[in-house]
Amino acid sequence: MQRDSMTYDVVIVGAGPSGLAASIRLMQLAQEHQRELSVCVLEKGSEVGAHILSGAVMEPRALNELIPGWKAQGAPLHTPVQHDQFLFLTSQSSYRLPTPPQMHNDGNYVVSLGNFCRWLAQQAEALGVEIYPGFAAAEVLYDEAGTVTGVATGDMGVGRDGQPTTNYQPGMELHARYTLFAEGCRGSLTKTLFQRFGLREGADPQAYGIGIKELWEIEPEKHQPGLVVHTIGWPLDRHTYGGSFLYHLENRQVAVGFVIGLDYQNPYLSPFEEFQRFKTHPAIRPAFEGGRRIAYGARTLSEGGLQSIPKLTFPGGLLIGDTAGFLNVSKIKGIHTAMKSGMVAAESVFDALGAAEPVLEVNAYPGQLKQSWLWDELSQVRNIRPSFRWGLFGGILYSALDTYLLRGRAPWTLHHHEDHKALKPARAYTPIEYPKPDGKISFDKLSSVFISNTNHEENQPCHLTLRDPDVPVTVNLAEYAGPEQRYCPAGVYEFVEEGGPSRLQINAQNCVHCKTCDIKDPAQNIDWIVPEGGGGPNYPNM
Amino acid sequence: MKILVTVKRVADYNVKVYPKADGSDVEIANVKMSMNPFDEIAVEEAVRLKESGNATEIIAASIGVSQCQEVLRTALAMGADRAILVETGAAPEPLAVAKLLKALVEREQPDLVILGKQAIDGDCNQTGQMLAALLGWGQGAFASKLTLGEQETEVTREIDGGLETLILKLPAVVTADLRLNEPRYVKLPNIIKAKKKLLTTLSPGDLDTVLAAQLTTLKVAEPPKREAGIKVADAAELVAKLRNDVKVI
Numbered sequence: 001m002q003r004d005s006m007t008y009d010v011v012i013v014g015a016g017p018s019g020l021a022a023s024i025r026l027m028q029l030a031q032e033h034q035r036e037l038s039v040c041v042l043e044k045g046s047e048v049g050a051h052i053l054s055g056a057v058m059e060p061r062a063l064n065e066l067i068p069g070w071k072a073q074g075a076p077l078h079t080p081v082q083h084d085q086f087l088f089l090t091s092q093s094s095y096r097l098p099t100p101p102q103m104h105n106d107g108n109y110v111v112s113l114g115n116f117c118r119w120l121a122q123q124a125e126a127l128g129v130e131i132y133p134g135f136a137a138a139e140v141l142y143d144e145a146g147t148v149t150g151v152a153t154g155d156m157g158v159g160r161d162g163q164p165t166t167n168y169q170p171g172m173e174l175h176a177r178y179t180l181f182a183e184g185c186r187g188s189l190t191k192t193l194f195q196r197f198g199l200r201e202g203a204d205p206q207a208y209g210i211g212i213k214e215l216w217e218i219e220p221e222k223h224q225p226g227l228v229v230h231t232i233g234w235p236l237d238r239h240t241y242g243g244s245f246l247y248h249l250e251n252r253q254v255a256v257g258f259v260i261g262l263d264y265q266n267p268y269l270s271p272f273e274e275f276q277r278f279k280t281h282p283a284i285r286p287a288f289e290g291g292r293r294i295a296y297g298a299r300t301l302s303e304g305g306l307q308s309i310p311k312l313t314f315p316g317g318l319l320i321g322d323t324a325g326f327l328n329v330s331k332i333k334g335i336h337t338a339m340k341s342g343m344v345a346a347e348s349v350f351d352a353l354g355a356a357e358p359v360l361e362v363n364a365y366p367g368q369l370k371q372s373w374l375w376d377e378l379s380q381v382r383n384i385r386p387s388f389r390w391g392l393f394g395g396i397l398y399s400a401l402d403t404y405l406l407r408g409r410a411p412w413t414l415h416h417h418e419d420h421k422a423l424k425p426a427r428a429y430t431p432i433e434y435p436k437p438d439g440k441i442s443f444d445k446l447s448s449v450f451i452s453n454t455n456h457e458e459n460q461p462c463h464l465t466l467r468d469p470d471v472p473v474t475v476n477l478a479e480y481a482g483p484e485q486r487y488c489p490a491g492v493y494e495f496v497e498e499g500g501p502s503r504l505q506i507n508a509q510n511c512v513h514c515k516t517c518d519i520k521d522p523a524q525n526i527d528w529i530v531p532e533g534g535g536g537p538n539y540p541n542m
Numbered sequence: 543m544k545i546l547v548t549v550k551r552v553a554d555y556n557v558k559v560y561p562k563a564d565g566s567d568v569e570i571a572n573v574k575m576s577m578n579p580f581d582e583i584a585v586e587e588a589v590r591l592k593e594s595g596n597a598t599e600i601i602a603a604s605i606g607v608s609q610c611q612e613v614l615r616t617a618l619a620m621g622a623d624r625a626i627l628v629e630t631g632a633a634p635e636p637l638a639v640a641k642l643l644k645a646l647v648e649r650e651q652p653d654l655v656i657l658g659k660q661a662i663d664g665d666c667n668q669t670g671q672m673l674a675a676l677l678g679w680g681q682g683a684f685a686s687k688l689t690l691g692e693q694e695t696e697v698t699r700e701i702d703g704g705l706e707t708l709i710l711k712l713p714a715v716v717t718a719d720l721r722l723n724e725p726r727y728v729k730l731p732n733i734i735k736a737k738k739k740l741l742t743t744l745s746p747g748d749l750d751t752v753l754a755a756q757l758t759t760l761k762v763a764e765p766p767k768r769e770a771g772i773k774v775a776d777a778a779e780l781v782a783k784l785r786n787d788v789k790v791i
Binding site: 046047050169 | 557574
């Protein structure tokens, strides 16, 4: 069927901090130069912010540059960080460690990134950006020469069997001079672009982490707005990279979460259970007693840093934000860098749009980025994350040396390996006995997914696609004891027997769009593709 | 033939709301809001009546805070011709809504009013019935089928244990039940077109209506959590427990 089409100067895929910052910067430049510009942002979530999940402590550096008057314009940065704590946990005790210099948060804010994006979207719309939530970019469009000419939204009303239902609505083609991919960590279209344009050649493989988060409302006397606590150590073993965060926001709210490097080796490890267990630690548990959990969600993040950044441009398009991987993992912050990459890309794209000769590929963007503070910042911390291959203590020791002695100027660069190859066969391990949830401080997966408000239209093709339908049983279950049952934080993957041989059941409706399966599947057999627009979680205040 | 269709802005049906800490209401700050699903069915029915040539104009109306414009834009994108927002503070009670709608009906003179049978936030299921009573019109609540004639409309209602078919003289009030239709997906170009359609904002004063609260919310609380059960060894222990501990026999 013929699809309708619309044409814009710039189409941006994803209404997160990088995509929205890029759209705002483009419109600001158009106003300054009194030029007409049409910018469209597509968002797969049912509204802006619905799929946004982050800690988050936000460094306002990029925002100060983008919207200097953000305070007067009502940006939801209400809680300045007051106090930093860095703890090392053993199973029963906790020890205060000196807060590493990158983790000092003076001048930073504890925020809900979802609410911040909702506010950014209002600023963008006021400048004339068209934002369409509920429409997922499902396909990259190319011309005959192989230049990216835009994206197409997914068809709506396609049945589980792939056939149109009575409510069938074909997708739309959105054509643009330049398309900015701002899909966030492990973007599904970005993944196809990596392949098609060989963008990852010469870059290290991306290293990922999974972050699982809950929002709590705690007892008023325990609440200290602006308190920021990070922990390392228990419950993780020293070969697994990760730690917790605990941020006190306004209105008695506390964001608590756990991040685990997806290069973990033990297939019996369950990031979800590690997080639940973490909350029961004697130093952590009291804060949540008498409180109630109000939201849950999960999302992966790119931890590779500088050496994992792919080629950022190709004919007709650019990569911005965490789909490229600008997160500063030693600061555990990526909002300011995501925004900055979007802003720099916007400036390069704006110049290209006004150039006398047509510019096919915006090569100025990576050059401009290297001139910016973003590159300096990532360059200084580039060896921290990979040094944790030497275990927790090796990593801490190296990081201290790199930070205090070499000051980020080591003449060498440590490299990353592919996360999915780090997983070891189950025979080398014994299953981990996780404690049963108590329903007060720790919970099971299903009651957790319930409050992510996630849903997908039931009658649609499964958006978690298997390249080989036999691999889950013949490889994953046989060799790795079915790790997808454990790494998925939403209970999407289940091995069921029902009296016959085991088979994999995919409960795609539960999916919270974290992308862990696409990353960690040992055989790289799972391709996460966008479901019908509007599906997925509906996070409030996350 | 002119149709007035009403839409309410409510917390999205996927969102699990929870009571505020002070028990005054449920928490909806930064929660995804959307059109009440039964109202979506009402709009869809009106649009189908227009597409089949039975109606000539569809007016979508909403009553509430200024953000209700968003659900009116959705109704316009689905196919309504123009929209009216009666801007009030927090969502008014069903009787106040019915009175405002009556005033709107007198102003717009529609031949048919279609409402959702109830809103999924308050679950009152009152507005349509009250409106019909205030206007002195016939009502067909819980409609699962609607056929429009020149002077009358045939409405199939979902009632306990079956279906009831009524013929209502026009003008009339109909409220939409779940099986009336399956609302369409809104097309992107229609969202863009909807931005240009006429949306009028009125105040209750413009409609000579004074809103007086009849109800006071005492407390909003979660239902009590179900405690885990226990296992008993035999019937004798069960009877003893029922008699001595729970004291129900």
